[in-house]
Amino acid sequence: MSTTQSERLRELVEPLVSAAELDLEEIEVTRxxxxxxxxxxxxxxxxATLDACAELSRVISQKLDESDAMGDEExxxxxxxxxxxRPLTERRHYARAVGRLVRFQLHEGGEVTARLLGIDDDGIDTEVPGVKGRKPTARRISFDEVAKxxxxxxxNRKDTKKEEEA
Known part of the structure; x- marks a missing residue:
């Protein structure tokens, strides 16, 4: 049996989140x-849509009321x-950010801001925007290089779908 409140809450909440076809990213209890x-x-x-969060909130609230996971305090x-x-900490986060601009802080020092083009088991394919009229350049970043x-x-990003249709 779990010993910490956080573990008990995770055990209680995770099946409800999974049933809603969502991923549990974080549980935090603060004063x-x-x-x-x-x-x-x-x-x-x-x-995660607003409606999905609202429905999940109702389900979790009911489950918490039936349990003692939060104790007697309000x-x-x-x-x-x-x-x-959001910070990207899991591979699924990177997959969801494909097409977005990402700022990478590297373990070796330095920072790279690039568009995330794709990921695989070994790393991330990016495109570093060109500066002062220069063309963008491709850059491969391994997961081991990324500190944050x-x-x-x-x-002000141009809508690429509209550009492709034109």
Whole structure:
């Protein structure tokens, strides 16, 4: 049997998240004044919609009410998606970010911002944008080289689907 509250919560919540065809990304319990906050982050290859999060929140809330996983203290339950600038820590995160601009911090030092083109078991295929009229260049980054990676928000990116249709 699990010993920590986090493990008990994971055992309770993970089957419910899987049944909703989502991936459990994170469970976090924090203090917010006199109350605690239980934050559950979920995602999928298609993303986690607001409706899916709301329904999952109802299901999890009911299950928590039936169990003693949160104890007797009051708590607030928050179920949501990881957000736009989420860190990439699992291979599935990289797969979901294909086509997006990603900032890589490398173990050897230095930083690379590049468009993620694809991944395989050994690493990541990227395209580093050209600077001052130069053409973009391909770069292969192995998973072992990456210290941190995060999706970058692009406000002025051209819609490539519209360009391809034109």
């Amino acid at each position: 917010a004044g006199r109350r605690r906050q239980l934050r559950i982050v979920v995602d999928s290859d298609q993303g 708590y607030v339950l928050e179920v949501g998606s990881p957000g736009a600038e 990676a995060r999706v970058e928000i692009e406000f």
